[in-house]
Amino acid sequence: MLTLQSIFRARRPVAELALRTPLTPCPALSGEGRQVRLKLETVQPTGAFKIRGAANALAALTPAQAERGVVCASTGNHGRALSHAAAARGIPAIVCMSSLVPENKRQAISDLGAEIRIVGNSQDDAQQEVDHLVQSLGMNEIPPFDHPDIIAGQGTIGLEIMEDWPEVDTVLVPLSGGGLIGGAALAVKSISPHIRVVGISMERGAAMQASLAAGKPVAVPEEPSLADSLGGGIGLRNRHTFSLARDLVDEIILLSEADIAAGMRHLYHHHGLVTEGAAAVGVAALVTGKVASTGPNIAAVISGRNVDPVQFGKVLTGTLPA
Numbered sequence: 001m002l003t004l005q006s007i008f009r010a011r012r013p014v015a016e017l018a019l020r021t022p023l024t025p026c027p028a029l030s031g032e033g034r035q036v037r038l039k040l041e042t043v044q045p046t047g048a049f050k051i052r053g054a055a056n057a058l059a060a061l062t063p064a065q066a067e068r069g070v071v072c073a074s075t076g077n078h079g080r081a082l083s084h085a086a087a088a089r090g091i092p093a094i095v096c097m098s099s100l101v102p103e104n105k106r107q108a109i110s111d112l113g114a115e116i117r118i119v120g121n122s123q124d125d126a127q128q129e130v131d132h133l134v135q136s137l138g139m140n141e142i143p144p145f146d147h148p149d150i151i152a153g154q155g156t157i158g159l160e161i162m163e164d165w166p167e168v169d170t171v172l173v174p175l176s177g178g179g180l181i182g183g184a185a186l187a188v189k190s191i192s193p194h195i196r197v198v199g200i201s202m203e204r205g206a207a208m209q210a211s212l213a214a215g216k217p218v219a220v221p222e223e224p225s226l227a228d229s230l231g232g233g234i235g236l237r238n239r240h241t242f243s244l245a246r247d248l249v250d251e252i253i254l255l256s257e258a259d260i261a262a263g264m265r266h267l268y269h270h271h272g273l274v275t276e277g278a279a280a281v282g283v284a285a286l287v288t289g290k291v292a293s294t295g296p297n298i299a300a301v302i303s304g305r306n307v308d309p310v311q312f313g314k315v316l317t318g319t320l321p322a
């Protein structure tokens with residue numbers, strides 16, 4: 001059972017491999033009775049918050065399990081985090097991913113020492129290879145979001161926000177598979193049920209939003225997006241994050257590619273921050289006025305910085321999106 005206590009228990013293994021990140025004021029979006037602060041997961045060792053979940057999940061393996069190694073299917077940041085955490089703990093790792101994953105993310109993972117397998121054109125194809133490795137070699141699957149230890153690890157972000165800013169009343173969270181928002185929402189709502197949790201996805205392939213609308217997990221077509229880390233489905237046999245999102249998320253906002261680019265530019269010009277599209281969605285929703293209702297104290301999770309440099313340059317100069 002996943003509880004607030006699970007998230008407190010994750011703190012020690014998370015602290016061994018991840019940073020306690022700053023919650024920094026954003027003056028450009030603050031004023032007129034509103035304060036905005038940014039939770040900077042961009043400074044994490046592998047450039048995204050996913051090191052938290054990976055650290056917690058690996059700490060839960062028995063020595064016999066650890067010896068057989070770990071495997072995952074990942075759009076990039078989870079694979080990178082798992083590779084880093086596995087190397088730090090001396091555990092073998094294989095990362096399976098689709099051909100849509102950008103080259104910079106593939107390279108980063110192989111630099112970290114994990115073996116890479118490129119399989120097919122979707123997250124589902126990569127997942128089939130994972131299933132095969134689990135069955136044939138007895139490796140342990142560490143999925144990117146739908147796992148209690150992963151969700152609890154990501155949830156430590158919620159605890160840190162509460163400690164640093166007990167007056168927070170609205171939390172803006174990038175939403176894909178829902179491990180991040182599920183853990184963060186469980187943490188903040190267990191402490192204060194009135195805190196508003198807003199999930200933000202891109203219009204191009206918002207799997208959780210489509211699933212919640214359908215009342216069950218559904219597949220959506222994968223499309224390229226500036227927020228590539230938000231791509232992929234939630235899994236038709238989703239066990240944890242669908243119900244967490246259904247029960248704990250107050251609002252979901254969908255953004256266009258132009259909105260996401262505006263968020264990335266804002267973070268660069270006002271904070272000197274290099275962010276990937278997925279990380280900029282909270283700020284994008286504020287810049288474009290798409291958040292329906294918030295209280296006066298808004299925290300936005302800036303989830304990662306692993307953007308292709310050429311793509312980032314095009315966003316800054318306005319040649320992307322076309």
Ligand SMILES: *Cc1c(COP(=O)(O)O)cnc(C)c1O
Nearest residue numbers: 077176177178179180278303304
């Ligand atoms: C994985 C990821 C997300 C989304 O997290 P989920 O747990 O899948 O909802 C957001 N931003 C970045 C940078 C990510 O890597």
